[in-house]
Amino acid sequence: MEEKSYQLAAVIPAAGSGSRLGAGMSKGLVPLAGRPLLWWAVTSLFTAENLVVLVVAAREEERETIRRVLEESLPRPLPVAVVPGGAERTDSVRHGLEWLAAWEGWWPGIRHLVAIHDAARPFLPRELWERLLTTALEEGAAVPGLPIVETVKRVDAEGKIAATVDRQGLWRVQTPQIFGFEDLLAAYRRAAELGLTATDDAQIYEWTGRPVRVIPGVWKNIKITTREDLALAEAILRGREENV
Numbered sequence: 001m002e003e004k005s006y007q008l009a010a011v012i013p014a015a016g017s018g019s020r021l022g023a024g025m026s027k028g029l030v031p032l033a034g035r036p037l038l039w040w041a042v043t044s045l046f047t048a049e050n051l052v053v054l055v056v057a058a059r060e061e062e063r064e065t066i067r068r069v070l071e072e073s074l075p076r077p078l079p080v081a082v083v084p085g086g087a088e089r090t091d092s093v094r095h096g097l098e099w100l101a102a103w104e105g106w107w108p109g110i111r112h113l114v115a116i117h118d119a120a121r122p123f124l125p126r127e128l129w130e131r132l133l134t135t136a137l138e139e140g141a142a143v144p145g146l147p148i149v150e151t152v153k154r155v156d157a158e159g160k161i162a163a164t165v166d167r168q169g170l171w172r173v174q175t176p177q178i179f180g181f182e183d184l185l186a187a188y189r190r191a192a193e194l195g196l197t198a199t200d201d202a203q204i205y206e207w208t209g210r211p212v213r214v215i216p217g218v219w220k221n222i223k224i225t226t227r228e229d230l231a232l233a234e235a236i237l238r239g240r241e242e243n244v
């Protein structure tokens, strides 16, 4: 991997409602083994040596709590910002990117990368993170994903099958997703002008016509959405402790 020839920033959108967990707080603050999900997500990102700045988008009423979580999770000193979240994930990420656009810590003359990572993904394995970085440096943009193995149906509002979707070539993508910072910022600005939102960052970037490399993700890099996901995350942690 290239050393010191690039700077890496991370943006974590952590302003989602977490309503499907029924926890009465945003997902990033929901505890897993006594630590908020955001703590786990931040800790896993810090294995990247060239990570130089972290921006977290938070709901207004949770900004102070999120700041405290960050203080507890940062294993080394680093510029950190907490920016306001938005109505959609796309707005939360854009606020983070705009903060980075005004950040004065970018060094001129080297590459600037940005990784966007969900607060609700506590288990980013180091080896996946390294593969993503290597790929993004080589190819410009990298996203982890897993091929869909189930049969896929489109289901109508009455719960009846409307169509069977050919699963050939269909992947479920994860985060972190890594892009050239200036390219992703431009794509987000354009999307905002057009009033477009997306459920991931690659979709915004794809609209520029640039290619995005998808590399094999790992199933453990789950996104916590429901109580069942949380139970699965607890089981993964127990397995780690028991070393199985």
Ligand code: C5P
Binding pocket: 012, 013, 014, 015, 016, 017, 026, 027, 028, 057, 085, 086, 087, 088, 089, 090, 092, 093, 117, 118, 119, 120, 199, 223, 225
């Ligand atoms: O809702 P979903 O599971 O897609 O959210 C993915 C990530 O985006 C979560 O970390 C969530 O906190 C964040 N998000 C956000 N602002 C929103 C909606 C979601 O920061 N308005």
